[in-house]
Amino acid sequence: MKKTEEIEKLKKECLEFCKKHLLYRQGTEPVFGEGSLESKIILVGEAPGYYESMSGQPFCGAAGKILDELLASAGIKREEIYITNVVKLRPPNNRDPKPEEIKDFSPYLEKQIEIIKPEMICALGNFSTAYILEKYGLKAEIQGISKIHGKVFEIDEKLKIIPLYHPAVATYNAGMKEILKKDFKVLKRS
Numbered sequence: 001m002k003k004t005e006e007i008e009k010l011k012k013e014c015l016e017f018c019k020k021h022l023l024y025r026q027g028t029e030p031v032f033g034e035g036s037l038e039s040k041i042i043l044v045g046e047a048p049g050y051y052e053s054m055s056g057q058p059f060c061g062a063a064g065k066i067l068d069e070l071l072a073s074a075g076i077k078r079e080e081i082y083i084t085n086v087v088k089l090r091p092p093n094n095r096d097p098k099p100e101e102i103k104d105f106s107p108y109l110e111k112q113i114e115i116i117k118p119e120m121i122c123a124l125g126n127f128s129t130a131y132i133l134e135k136y137g138l139k140a141e142i143q144g145i146s147k148i149h150g151k152v153f154e155i156d157e158k159l160k161i162i163p164l165y166h167p168a169v170a171t172y173n174a175g176m177k178e179i180l181k182k183d184f185k186v187l188k189r190s
């Protein structure tokens with residue numbers, strides 16, 4: 001099966017799953033993920049916010065504007081990469097995702113990674129970093145994002161994992177944007 005067919009099939013399954021999930025609210029959209037299936041880079045956020053749940057698109061609200069700026073500063077076009085979240089439905093009032101919610105949705109993220117076969121997984125923020133590091137056997141490396149942002153974990157010669165601050169931090173702390181920009185340069189270098 002071609003990557004496009006595989007991802008469409010997975011998306012359909014995921015949307016069906018979402019409709020039965022406790023986080024599902026009528027009138028809102030699941031956010032599966034989007035971008036190039038040929039990308040070497042996958043960005044993994046936490047969960048959709050309000051605007052994402054209205055449009056079905058990842059990172060299209062305030063954090064998304066910052067993400068676009070960060071990508072532009074690294075010389076990367078959004079459509080060249082693949083962007084998704086660990087949790088595919090918006091938690092009420094944007095609360096943190098619960099461990100069981102991360103567990104519920106993780107098979108879809110795993111399958112997305114399997115289909116796209118990226119060379120670099122960038123985990124945005126604490127929740128997605130903890131999930132990705134544990135998935136690749138690096139549980140012992142899990143620390144707060146302030147300690148490990150920008151660090152490159154080589155899984156093998158074909159895959160690197162890079163924890164990054166979540167772009168939303170720059171919406172409430174403008175000074176963080178420069179740190180984010182510096183870290184995002186790793187996307188171009190690696």
Ligand code: URA
Nearest residue numbers: 045046047048058059
């Ligand atoms: N924050 C996330 O983690 N993901 C989104 O898609 C939007 C905001």
